[in-house]
Amino acid sequence: MTKKIAISIPDDVAERLEREPNVSAFITRAVRRQMAGETTRETLRSVGFRLTDEGLTEAGRKLDDAQAKITPELRAKAIALLSEASRGRLASRD
Template sequence: MTAKRSISVPDDVSEWLDGQPNVSAAITAAVRAQMAGGRVDEVMRRAGIEVTEAGKARWRDRLEPMPADVLDAGRRLLDDAA
């Protein structure tokens, strides 16, 4: 089942979406990634690990940018899990 939504986005996001071959798929992938991140945070909280924005920023600074093929593989895993 699908549902139609109308959203407003900033100009930079709109420009990026205009370049996507399937806007619905691009938005769905982004929202699912956000949902998966929230699930990870919840699991960590339940394990007694408090996730903070400052802590996330520290880890982001430590990590090298991921290669595109690794990101694509991660997205496929998230799609399969959904």
């Protein structure tokens, strides 16, 4: 079931949405990602994790920094290792 709603958005967001062939699908995906994040945070808090906005921001920065260090060569090596592991051929490596 779907529901049609009207919203007001800033100009920069409207300009971005104008490039989308299916604005409804784009917005639905974005909102569902937000909802999944909220559910994850609620679940973590319910089992004792103390999450703060500052901590989440710092974790996001650290993740961005780590991802920026992944070179094409490192990515290729990781893919090869995962392929070996999935075939059960990963031996102990030193």
